[in-house]
Amino acid sequence: MSTSKYDDHIHVLPEDDAELANGFVLDYSIAARSIQVLQYVGGWIKVLDVFEADHIVGMRKFPKRRMVLILDFDEAPNRRQEAEGRISSDLRDRVFLIGCWKDPQALKRSCSHRSFESIGLDLAKDCREDARTVWGNEQLQQNAAELKRMRRALKPILFPSV
């Protein structure tokens, strides 16, 4: 059994290589079997296409499933609005949109070229400790409101012992 479909769980659908997400999942206190990182799809529109085509049915069938869609904002001010527009209102509470303001490479540059995995680990540590050390990075600031929503909805699933 991977993540249990009948317990609270999270599927992560990344636009790019899953290295950041892999780093996040390496955190020692994460409830490992509550999160599954799916194959990356390449392209922000594809994230939404794949979400619609492959995941909406499953989300409606399994009400304890949440999805985190990771996409690049490519410095497009309306990207979040466009993406949110493609998420059905009945699923809106269980779908979360996050990503880099430009792309992961820009995040890596602004984190002194540390590896994606170590950045992912620090993002998990921030979540665990309600900090914004990396989430406050210029490439991630635009996620602030979504992050607040995620902390409320996902932190108890990911870090139940914290």
Add this chain to the structure above:
Amino acid sequence: MTFCNRVYHVGVIRRLYINNFRCLQNFDLPIAGMPSALLIGKNGAGKSTIVAALEVLQKIARGTNRVGELIKPTDMTQGQSGIPVRFEIEAELKTGVYAYSTSFELPTGSKELCVLDESLKCDERFVYTRNGAQIDKPEFRPGGLALESFSIDSHLVALPIFQFDLVGAFANTFKQWLAQMLLLRPIPALIRGDSEGETLQPNHHLTDLGAWFTGLLTQAPSAYTKVYDYLRALMPDLKEIRNLPVGADARSLVFQFATDSGSIMIPFDGLSDGEKCFVICALVLAANASYGPLLCFWDEPDNYLSLDEVSQFIMAIRREFQQSGQFIATSHNPEAIRRFSKENTIALYRKSHLEPTMARTLDQMNLQGDLVSSLITGDLWP
């Protein structure tokens, strides 16, 4: 003892160098400081030869000192008997940074290799050096540091028989780490849950898994909780793991499963191959936490696993070794490959059976597009 050289977390290889051993010529495995790493490559690229090289070092640490039992002339690359076979390993452990080096040559007319040189250093200070038959060992004496010299048969490796004194007391930690490396190539169908005695040094096919389980719980009874918790998350109907006595010195592993409708006892042999791999994984996690840091080299850990388990399985091991120790895996499985990153995925390749193995991390290669696709098409390789 100084700790000024500490760079990485403990239990990781800083350097592994091999020369003139099968397909490994002037070969450096770029895994310095990586808590976990993945080796990828075509069949025949040299992945198994790296394990074979580690096995030579492990055998030495486990007490095999006769060179002829460690390495044969046929192990020399393409019969190049004029070039010594060399193994060098540097590791960062709790008590210091250790560097062990040994090389073997084939004397003219001989059928057995002998030791050309050998040395062990701890934090840059020699524990001993050896040239041919002569060993030099620094010793603390009332007047200061003196050099003790003696001879040993050149067909014997010195490390297993060395009696370490104050100068080299910490070196036992290194020998133990080397001896306890987990070099795993399990074949579940051959693994039995019956055991006689106990061990913390299981064999590579894990046919002595039962003895390893006993040894682990003898060493650290609290390891049971770690083993159980991991397996319970995978098999929610697991109730208990018992290692029942079945004779004077024999035991047998049995798993009790229970639901509302009843319970059943299943011997280890009755588990599926995939479930046996879950048990192995649980023991690896508990072993590293209990008597590690360990080096775990697992050849294709994703074999026998269902597709939905591969990711969780790999990440569970990576997470454990993120704290201490080192996990090295080989894989051809796309889902396992995706659980590693460019900086800790090492591509091994060689152009032909006449060429040596080359190794590079993916971030040193100009990879365009999807890794798995480029492995399928073969475009990754030069």
